[in-house]
Amino acid sequence: MKKLFTSESVTEGHPDKVCDLISDSVLDALLEQDPNSRVACETCANGNFVLVMGEVTTNAKIDVEKIVRDTVREIGYNKDEYGFNADTCEVKVMLKKQSSDIAMGVDASLEQKSGEGIGEGAGDQGIIFGFACNETESYMPAPIHYAHKLAERLTKVRKENVIKYLRPDGKTQVTVEYEDDKVKRIDTIVVSTQHDEDVSHAQIEGDIIEHVIKPIIPEELLDDNTKYYINPTGRFVIGGPEGDSGLTGRKIIVDTYGGYAPHGGGAFSGKDPTKVDRSAAYMMRKIAKDIVRQGLAEKCQIQVAYAIGVAKPVSVCVETYGTNKVSNEEILEKIFKEYDMTPKGIIETLKLRRPIYKSTTNYGHFGKENLSWEK
Secondary structure, eight states, X not given: OEEEEEEEEEOTTSHHHHHHHHHHHHHHHHHHHOTTOEEEEEEEEETTEEEEEEEEEOSOOOOHHHHHHXXXXXXXXXXXXXXXXXXXXXXXXXXXXXXXXXXXXXXXXHHHHTTSOOOOOBSSOEEEEEEEESSSTTSSOHHHHHHHHHHHHHHHHHHTTSSTTEEEEEEEEEEEEEETTXXXXXXXXXXXXXXXXXXXXHHHHHHHIIIIIHHHSOGGGOOTTXXXXXXXXXXXXXXXXXXXXXXXXXXXXXXXXXXXXXXXXXXXXXXXXXXXXXXXXXXXXXXXXXXXXXXXOSEEEEEEEEOBTOOSOSEEEEEOTTOOSSOHHHHHHHHHHHOOOSHHHHHHHXXXXXXXXXXXXXXXXXXXXXXXXXX
């Protein structure tokens, strides 16, 4: 049976990703000085304006406005003609202390209060998913794997001046054709990239195919019927926060599995690891990947659920889509035996009280070998 599945990615200059990176940069700066910082940092951007808001409890002293400007400049928004400029944008900071009602559940779990001796409770209720499959070397589904690689390449050719007229904003999309649940070919590739005003559509199309698509997509997955849509509107000069408002946490499907596996709903960026929306998603990815890598299944999805202030998960569910080599019950038993899924256990296992989060923001939180939950 044949089917098509599509996933998308975006570059770091996309307005939502600008906000994600600012939030994670603030988080990293706080954790660098105080590893026990509690952070829920949200950013929004529109035009030449950035607002950083949220709840922070920390002993760290940081210059948030400087972090914003340095981050925006690093992305590449450094000219007034872009409508968004690191040196001239207005920055407003509205950070306050974390709610004491939330803090009391995180500081000491329900189990600890009842004498069981288990540490921190979950920072919120939530359902979280982890997923892995053997379709690609990254153990990620092929559509999101290639969409991320294209977006990352699009940024690389811009920053290295391989294509000199590119601007920071951009999006990619890849449609994969499956036959009997195996990757057969790539049916469609979409790339939309911001550019200078005086460049022709024909040049953009040729350069993107030559310098972005060909170096990334395996030749054996392309054929005469593969469709390419490069800047299909014909023009993409106005972009970034000048073209559309940005907000932390609006690219959760880009951040995870491209829609190939479920998402629990909670965003990642700007949150310290006591927030299980983030830390448990990393742990569930690790567990799912370990199961696939060890040959126990070709695909594995883990769902876990937490209650605020409670350390142990209230439920854990395993789905292997009929690809398992041992029973799901055996896999579940192995998970409970080998992995500590309490917030404290996750933080310690994955070493999450470190300033590592800027490296997660763009091109997916999963599939990068340098991250502890991927090793």
